[in-house]
Amino acid sequence: MLFILRMFLMGLLFVIAGVLGLLLGLCRPFNPDNSRICARLYSLPALFILRLKLDADVQGLLEHQRSCVIIANHQSNYDLFVVGSVVPRRTVSIGKQSLKWVPFFGQLYWLAGNVLIDRGNAQQARQAMLTTSETLQQQDTSIWVFPEGTRNLGKGLLPFKKGAFQMAIAAGVPIIPVCVSNYAQAMRLNSWNAGGVMIRSLPEISTRGLTLADMPQLMERCQAQMQTCIEQLDRQLAGA
Structure with a gap:
């Protein structure tokens, strides 16, 4: 019974927060701080x-005071609320894009x-990546990415995809891992x-002076740090 009530209230929240967020977007379209406000409307x-x-x-x-690429592990549709x-x-x-x-x-x-990307259209995806690199460099805006590319269902980190790391290297901005x-x-x-649930952000990882040739090592470093941190968080929760 409690589950059904919760799902009803979550459905109602999804609609109400969506309407409020849409009104905010219409009042100041494409303002990069809209995402933070809308995220809190849901979360x-x-x-509670x-x-x-x-x-x-x-x-x-x-x-953090300047543009960066934020990477986080992706578990489920509840990530929006968490x-x-x-x-x-x-x-x-x-x-x-869907x-x-x-x-x-x-x-x-x-x-x-x-940024909406059609992953089935390589040319459009590349153009979107170029746009995000320009955004990082010129608009004092950070980008949040789930580098696994899909939900891991709480079963551990999946292999990382290259996009977030390509953007960070191209724009010369640091990466900040966020572990859940x-x-x-x-x-x-x-x-x-x-x-x-516990969330912890790790110190920024600089990409200054790196090239695409350094990307495999950068990806490996980020994944290893996140894996270690997530295991620590799980142990802390289990011992609480």
Whole structure:
């Protein structure tokens, strides 16, 4: 019964937050700070509805003063509600072009200045990557990417794709890893308290002086740091 009630309230939240976010986007279209506000419209009420205890150690991320590429592990559709509360100012994300057809959410996602990519169209995807590199260099805007490219369902990091690292190297901006404990399989949506989740941002990783030849080592370094951190967060939650 509690699960059904929660899903009803989450559905209602999805519509209400979508309408409010769409109005915000219409009032100031493509403002890169729209994403942060919209993320919180979804996240903060959702955490209350789910009674999901969030422990976030992301001061370094929120206080970062210049453009960067933010990479995070991608577990489930609930990521919007989990990480939405820690999206920093002037941060947009990259999503599938098909998102624009999702009622309310898709339209506000576009109006918030996020980048939509058709992964089946290589030329369009390359052009979008060039656009994001220019955004990082010239518009004081950061980009949030899930480098796994798909949901890992809380079963551990999947291999990283190259896009986020190509952007960071091309723009000469640092990478900030954001690690989320494995919550996707542990959430108890039919219990009063759905569980706990921990988020931690790691120190920035510089790309200054790097070329595309350095990308495999950069990807390996980022994945190793994130894997270690996620395992630490999981142990902390298990011992809490």
